[in-house]
Amino acid sequence: MIASDNVPYILGHSDAEISRLQTQAAILRPITERLLRNAGIQPGMRVLDLGTGAGDVAILAAELVGPKGCVVGIDPNPEVLGKATERVRNAGLRHVVFRQATADVFINDDGFDLVVGRYVLIHQTDPVTFLQAAAPRLLFTNFGCLRHALLFPAFHYGR
Numbered sequence: 001m002i003a004s005d006n007v008p009y010i011l012g013h014s015d016a017e018i019s020r021l022q023t024q025a026a027i028l029r030p031i032t033e034r035l036l037r038n039a040g041i042q043p044g045m046r047v048l049d050l051g052t053g054a055g056d057v058a059i060l061a062a063e064l065v066g067p068k069g070c071v072v073g074i075d076p077n078p079e080v081l082g083k084a085t086e087r088v089r090n091a092g093l094r095h096v097v098f099r100q101a102t103a104d105v106f107i108n109d110d111g112f113d114l115v116v117g118r119y120v121l122i123h124q125t126d127p128v129t130f131l132q133a134a135a136p137r138l139l140f141t142n143f144g145c146l147r148h149a150l151l152f153p154a155f156h157y158g159r
């Protein structure tokens, strides 16, 4: 599993790990929702979820932006994206899509109103380089409008 720059994502994407992510997401849901609301998420917004994993933040964001909004979740791992895709299909959320990509190479010409990445920065060997590579592509695709925000909640694992 390649996270970026050929650095393996250390926790992997076994069934047990995907299950752990979902358990963790259920615990973090209230604080994540509060953070998204405080960041100004609104119905109709376009949201990008970096390192979406099993899609929990993308699903929460999709509920908050509603069907007139749009959420794109990216992750380099196809298996975990398969799980995320199955979950949004079962939930009937048609305004969420997932793409296999790392943050440094993903390009979307339509731009986003909000970029979120939960527990992804901490997995980068060089978070500054990650942000430097990601920010221009993600934030300025629709430059000229000040609605963009870059949100990296720092829910640290305690190190």
Ligand SMILES: C[S@@+](CC[C@H](N)C(=O)[O-])C[C@H]1O[C@@H](n2cnc3c(N)ncnc32)[C@H](O)[C@@H]1O
Pocket (backbone or CB within 6 Å): 002, 003, 004, 009, 021, 025, 050, 051, 052, 053, 054, 055, 056, 057, 074, 075, 076, 077, 080, 101, 102, 103, 104, 117, 118, 119, 120, 123
């Ligand atoms: C700990 S999981 C978090 C999943 C999800 N954000 C959540 O909070 O439940 C981190 C995810 O980030 C992905 N990831 C790691 N480096 C990445 C990168 N450079 N670009 C995109 N995704 C990345 C991993 O494949 C993994 O699925």
